[in-house]
Amino acid sequence: MNTRLTFARCGFVLLIAAGTVTAGPTMDEVLAAARxxxxxxxxxxxxxxxxxxxxxxxxxxxxxxxxxxxxxIRALARERxxxxxxxxRVQDNYVVQWGDPEGxxxxxxxxxxxxxxxxxxxxxxxxxxxxxxxxxxxxxGFVAGFPAARNQPEGTAWxxxxxxxxxxxxxTDADSGGGTELYVVIGHAxxxxxxxVTLVGRVLQGMALLSAMxxxxxxxxxxxxxxxxxxxxxxxxxxxxxxxxRTELEVLRTDTQTFEALIESRRNRSDEWFKVPANRIDVxxxxxxxxxxSPG
Amino acid sequence: MNTRLTFARCGFVLLIAAGTVTAGPTMDEVLAAARxxxxxxxxxxxxxxxxxxxxxxxxxxxxxxxxxxxxxIRALARERxxxxxxxxRVQDNYVVQWGDPEGxxxxxxxxxxxxxxxxxxxxxxxxxxxxxxxxxxxxxGFVAGFPAARNQPEGTAWxxxxxxxxxxxxxTDADSGGGTELYVVIGHAxxxxxxxVTLVGRVLQGMALLSAMxxxxxxxxxxxxxxxxxxxxxxxxxxxxxxxxRTELEVLRTDTQTFEALIESRRNRSDEWFKVPANRIDVxxxxxxxxxxSPG
Numbered sequence: 001m002n003t004r005l006t007f008a009r010c011g012f013v014l015l016i017a018a019g020t021v022t023a024g025p026t027m028d029e030v031l032a033a034a035r036x037x038x039x040x041x042x043x044x045x046x047x048x049x050x051x052x053x054x055x056x057x058x059x060x061x062x063x064x065x066x067x068x069x070x071x072x073i074r075a076l077a078r079e080r081x082x083x084x085x086x087x088x089r090v091q092d093n094y095v096v097q098w099g100d101p102e103g104x105x106x107x108x109x110x111x112x113x114x115x116x117x118x119x120x121x122x123x124x125x126x127x128x129x130x131x132x133x134x135x136x137x138x139x140x141g142f143v144a145g146f147p148a149a150r151n152q153p154e155g156t157a158w159x160x161x162x163x164x165x166x167x168x169x170x171x172t173d174a175d176s177g178g179g180t181e182l183y184v185v186i187g188h189a190x191x192x193x194x195x196x197v198t199l200v201g202r203v204l205q206g207m208a209l210l211s212a213m214x215x216x217x218x219x220x221x222x223x224x225x226x227x228x229x230x231x232x233x234x235x236x237x238x239x240x241x242x243x244x245x246r247t248e249l250e251v252l253r254t255d256t257q258t259f260e261a262l263i264e265s266r267r268n269r270s271d272e273w274f275k276v277p278a279n280r281i282d283v284x285x286x287x288x289x290x291x292x293x294s295p296g
Numbered sequence: 297m298n299t300r301l302t303f304a305r306c307g308f309v310l311l312i313a314a315g316t317v318t319a320g321p322t323m324d325e326v327l328a329a330a331r332x333x334x335x336x337x338x339x340x341x342x343x344x345x346x347x348x349x350x351x352x353x354x355x356x357x358x359x360x361x362x363x364x365x366x367x368x369i370r371a372l373a374r375e376r377x378x379x380x381x382x383x384x385r386v387q388d389n390y391v392v393q394w395g396d397p398e399g400x401x402x403x404x405x406x407x408x409x410x411x412x413x414x415x416x417x418x419x420x421x422x423x424x425x426x427x428x429x430x431x432x433x434x435x436x437g438f439v440a441g442f443p444a445a446r447n448q449p450e451g452t453a454w455x456x457x458x459x460x461x462x463x464x465x466x467x468t469d470a471d472s473g474g475g476t477e478l479y480v481v482i483g484h485a486x487x488x489x490x491x492x493v494t495l496v497g498r499v500l501q502g503m504a505l506l507s508a509m510x511x512x513x514x515x516x517x518x519x520x521x522x523x524x525x526x527x528x529x530x531x532x533x534x535x536x537x538x539x540x541x542r543t544e545l546e547v548l549r550t551d552t553q554t555f556e557a558l559i560e561s562r563r564n565r566s567d568e569w570f571k572v573p574a575n576r577i578d579v580x581x582x583x584x585x586x587x588x589x590s591p592g
Contacts, residue, residue: 092504093459118572133429135578163389163484174571187507188459188484188580192565195572208388208511211483215504269488273468276414276491282431284484 023270030261031252031289038258039250040145041293046070047238048077048201049247050098052087052230057206058238058247059166062146064125065159066117066200069168073179073200075110077235081180086229087213091221093187096210097169098232099180101222107180114178116170117198122150122157128254130263132280136160136191140283142254146202147283149194159199162189162284166201186211189284204249204290248293262287319566326557327548327585334554335546336441337589342366343534344373344497345543346394348383348526353502354534354543355462358442360421361455362413362496365464369475369496371406373531377476382525383509387517389483392506393465394528395476397518403476410474412466413494418446418453424550426559428576432456432487436579438550442498443579445490455495458485458580462497482507485580500545500586544589558583 025033042060050057063070076082082098085105089097103112127150129141137149140160147165150157159165165185170177177198184203203210213230216223223229238246252259263286268277321329338356346353359366372378378394381401385393399408423446425437433445436456443461446453455461461481466473473494480499499506509526512519519525534542548555559582564573 090508092507132431134431135428135576135581136574172569189578190581191578192562192570192574192581194574196570211388212386212508212510214508266488274488274492275470278432278488278490280431282485282487285431285486285488 024268025261025265026270027262027265027287030258030265034252034258038253038256039291040253042204042238042249042251044239044241044246045074045237046201048073049234049236049238049241050082050206051233051235052209053233054209054230055206056247057209058204058249059201060145060204060251061166061201062144062159062199064144065120065146065148065157066168066198068114069117069177069179069198069200072111072114073168073182074237076107076179077237078240079108079110080234081105081107081110082232082235084232086226086231087210087223088216088229089183089220089222090186090213090216092215094185094190094221095183096186096213097181097183099169099182103180105180111178112180113176114198116174116177118174118195119156119158122152122155125150125157126255127157128259128263130281130283130286132267132282134283136194142259142283142286142288145251145254145288147286147288149283158195160189160283161185161191161193161197161199162202163187164203164207165199166203167193167197167199170197184210189282191284202288204251205247250291250293252289254288262289320560320564321557322566323558323561323583326554326561330548330554334549334552335587336549338500338534338545338547340535340537340542341370341533342497344369345530345532345534345537346378346502347529347531348505349529350505350526351502352543353505354500354545355497356441356500356547357462357497358440358455358495360440361416361442361444361453362464362494364410365413365473365475365494365496368407368410369464369478370533372403372475373533374536375404375406376530377401377403377406378528378531380528382522382527383506383519384512384525385479385516385518386482386509386512388511390481390486390517391479392482392509393477393479395465395478399476401476407474408476409472410494412470412473414470414491415452415454418448418451421446421453422551423453424555424559426577426579426582428563428578430579432490438555438579438582438584441547441550441584443582443584445579454491456485456579457481457487457489457493457495458498459483460499460503461495462499463489463493463495466493480506485578487580498584500547501543546587546589548585550584558585
């Protein structure tokens with residue numbers, strides 16, 4: 001940080017509500033100061049690769065919240081259930097979805113449907129709390145790298161439908177999902193889906209391969225002609241992929257002081273460009289940093 | 297509404313927290329019951345057409361919040377300032393932006409920069425309030441068809457950076473914008489930009505022409521090669537377009553009982569699919585209905 005920048009930042013602080021905001025480091029500065037132990041590698045058993053003609057989408061699964069669905073999605077991938085299926089739905093400002101629209105593809109050891117995992121007990125989860133109000137829950141924050149919410153009176157917790165979250169589509173019955181139909185959020189967080197669908201993970205890399213897909217023009221963004229959908233080459237559990245073909249990523253731990261400093265850097269942007277720091281943040285606007293793993 | 301549906305809805309209510317939620321009409325039912333006077337036509341002087349090779353994007357300008365910027369954007373369009381420029385930036389989960397990246401194109405009677413219009417006095421605005429908490433402001437709601445926020449102690453109001461909102465890009469100086477560079481939000485609402493950039497309107501139709509564009513791979517989503525950008529055929533004020541070539545739309549008034557019923561229908565979804573209605577909503581998740589104007 002050079003002197004000129006420091007000076008600019010101090011001048012900036014004087015311009016806003018004096019005494020209420022202290023210009024802290026930027027997110028880049030927080031990440032530059034992170035220790036190696038602030039980052040964690042991915043567990044290959046909880047990492048899914050969606051292989052599209054344009055490239056790979058890397059997703060991390062969330063067994064802490066949806067253990068049965070995660071196990072079933074692993075089983076489906078191992079049976080090559082998704083291979084050759086297609087992206088069937090791209091609804092603007094909502095979701096990209098894939099699966100077998102006819103529901104005819106057989107599953108082997110895996111299950112077509114499972115009991116819902118919409119919420120779980122909040123007890124036992126290390127919860128990094130956000131201090132700010134939320135439109136949908138009494139508390140929001142982060143658990144093991146995922147955006148989450150909880151209601152203290154009931155003592156339940158759930159994953160939050162933020163941009164990039166991965167969920168298991170279902171029909172009207174609560175227990176009609178299971179992982180054969182998966183969707184990713186590509187628009188403003190549809191938080192009204194929280195506690196109504198089982199979220200199973202999030203996209204870590206390759207999000208733009210999904211979000212820039214042509215929108216479907218049918219009802220709810222379904223493609224009207226099958227040939228409009230992007231075909232899925234395969235879906236694999238990373239543990240089943242040869243080491244040299246894996247995408248080795250690291251994720252910033254959300255139970256660290258570094259992540260708390262990152263949250264603060266985003267609640268109060270100290271970059272010179274910002275004239276009125278929000279002094280608040282929405283759970284879905286907190287970045288969850290991902291980087292290439294260092295070799296070795 | 298047929299009997300079976302009514303029954304299903306009543307059964308559904310019994311399943312959730314008894315006594316706290318009354319199953320009301322769905323949004324479709326609210327809109328079906330709307331009176332003609334609940335809809336308003338667009339003012340052609342406040343309607344902008346962005347003409348792209350793939351079609352037209354229709355935008356409504358917000359002179360109540362940014363009168364100087366709106367007048368300047370009208371002047372720029374009338375000087376054909378934007379014609380032949382390009383979409384230069386598509387940053388995933390953030391914005392699509394167009395303008396003259398070199399800043400070399402001359403402006404005639406229009407201005408290159410203007411004093412910021414980040415906020416305005418809340419007095420004098422008819423504000424349809426949301427009852428729910430917001431991460432970024434003490435109050436949120438709707439003014440003349442736009443999502444907005446206000447802080448009562450200061451008595452200021454501003455437009456909210458929701459999906460589809462149109463803003464005037466700027467450099468570091470607060471007064472360095474003016475409308476020559478425009479952006480549209482294509483991701484989760486970047487509400488930290490509220491009160492830091494002048495919002496000038498919102499997209500009413502054609503959003504998917506912007507949101508599905510290939511993402512730029514340069515810094516901040518700028519395209520690395522000029523030929524990657526989608527060219528802009530022209531930008532026109534609707535009033536300057538022959539009647540037969542206009543896109544005639546109507547927008548649901550946000551100062552009506554119908555709109556209040558719509559908000560309630562989205563706070564508590566009564567569709568059978570929903571098992572736990574949120575009983576809350578985020579200002580950026582309230583739909584702002586637009587329809588083709590009825591002939592004549």
